[in-house]
Amino acid sequence: MIRLLIRDLALAVRAGGGFGLGLAFFLIVIVLVPFGVGPETVLLARIAPGILWIGALLACLLSLDRIFQLDFEDGSLDLLATAPIPMEGVVAVKALAHWLTTGLPLVMAAPFLGVMLNLPGPGYAWLVLSLVLGTPALSMIGAFGAALTVGLKRGGLLLSLLVLPLYVPTLIYGTEVARRGAEGLAVATPLALLAGITLAAVALLPFAAAAALRVNLR
């Protein structure tokens, strides 16, 4: 399975692999928001956690359909299904590769982009922590959605519609952690709920996604 992870990472960083797509999108959204909202530092500081989280979520969404679609089209998915790796393992590894190439760069870029939005000082650590905890859930839920829509031509629209509602709880609690952190309030409750969503997604969705893939390969 480590081979599959290495291959997916190599594919992502080589030409046309889509690495950096999410990051560039995130960058553009966050840079544009102050221009759209205007130079009101108080307002920007208030909306900063929400905007950063929405930007990260949409950036994540952008590359979801690549998780299985490319492998499906060139036949690799059929071959992986007959290979000595359990399908659940394939799903988990692919979600992990998606997180490493999309989620992790977003987490690392977020504090720098927080400056653009005048995020209050205490908020940075909580923003990064909420993204570290929350983005794996985004990748895993996204992998599940991608598994459901893998056989469809132009499945991207359906994928977005399926996945967005599932992203809402992560977004709410993630933003709440960053907002409360920025305002100096207690963050334990939303943090625990965010971690709970991520752990549940990582524990359960590989099985659901593998079942969906098996049906789609028939």
Place this chain on the structure above:
Amino acid sequence: MGGLLEVKDLTVQRGGIAVLSGVGFTLDAGAALILRGANGSGKTTLLRTVAGLQPPMAGTVRVAPDAIAYAAHADGVKAVLTVAENLRFWAGVYGSVAIEDALAAFDLGGLAERPAQALSAGQKRRLGLARLIVTGRPVWVLDEPTVSLDRAAVGLFASAVQAHLAAGGAALIATHIDLGIDAAELDVTPCRAIATTAQGVFDEAFR
């Protein structure tokens, strides 16, 4: 004990409709079986069922777990990886390390460091078939393996299959050409389960 692969009274489906029924054969170690049948007659569906990618509608496929190496129309070759990287990946997945034999068997040695996107269709197919050797699995299930291969490459493929059979493997091959392998043939036409069109010809929509 029977052979490596035993298929009994198998009914295969595509989209919930039975395509072939009553298919039965046994593959012993060292034996190959060539599947014949017109386009759309259900050969691919049969092979996918045997490979475990879809459940049979009725009947049984008896084969040891993790015995089948499947190769289809799509080679599963990643365009941005080199030939050697593609093979090394599959070798790693199947827990073997050496790819030299596979490269040599399909005359890919000189192309090892070339990105797969720079390969011709026939070379890509050879890479896809070389994957079979690194899997180290006893039962090869091949769906039209010779598509886009030239005469010399078909010869390479035939000798690779013969080497595999000589080493105690077995092969189930759907093809339309004469491979020059000493093998039994099974025509799937009599097993047809449905009258697809008014003219009685196979529906081209089934692949």
